[in-house]
Amino acid sequence: MPELPEVEIFKQVADSCRGGIINHVSIADPAILDGISAKDLEQRLKGQRVRSTRRRGKHLFLELSGGGTLAMHFGMNGSLKRVSEGEPDPSYARLQIYFEKGDRLAYINPRRLGRVGLAENAEAFIAKTELGPDVLDATFDSHSFAAILAGSKRDIKSVLMDQALMAGIGNIYSDEILFQARLFPGTVANQLKGKKATCLYRAMRKTLETAINSGAGSERGVERLPKEFLLTQRRPGGRCPHCGAPLETVKHAGRTSYYCPRCQAN
DNA sequence: TTAAGTGTTGCTCT
């Protein structure tokens, strides 16, 4: 679930904790830590404040008042929740940041495929991880997007999901974006030039923005998406919201793509 | 009961 729209919602959750002084940190599962021990992380966080938050693709950064940035990734599932004092721990809360006021921020990660680490700053983490530009960043315009497509002979679905080329899109939203753009997932990227590339770029931005505004990542997020979204039907037996044809699936690199065989012509 | 499937990423092998 956590692709760009969901992580953007988690960012808003983290923002609501800005300014609070961290009293202590509880790490229920050190396996989700990346490159730092539980003890060191607690030492580094204690007494600090979350000064600001940033997002790049599917990564969330909590920038600390005294330097250092907590870098979070949510894996194939996972979320961030603000928990009030006295409320029980959410299931699968692997790490919790307790604030002096009593509330806390819970990093939830059932499958333990996500990671939390401490970097000097977001830029350093981004460079090390080789993350491409965030697809919703204002500087990532249709020309930058078209240039990436022109430089790849791979299928468009893989290119959209390649975090080193552009960051934020995963299996779910790439299906939705290609559906909105009426493109077959196996279309070769460098065949999408000019108007076609621009059309796909606009579909990408609009789809992600719509998902964020629909409260993606909150509970029942999919049901709150517009009914013309493929995602509302993205399951075995689902039908195209546009023409009613049964959806079909193809596999690329082990990932299942859903598409409408009539609206997304090969 | 068991096995296969799943929203991600990163490694290995070709």
Added chain:
DNA sequence: AAGAGCAACACTTA
């Protein structure tokens, strides 16, 4: 060098 296969993990579905 790009792309396939698989492993990491926990849970759900067939």
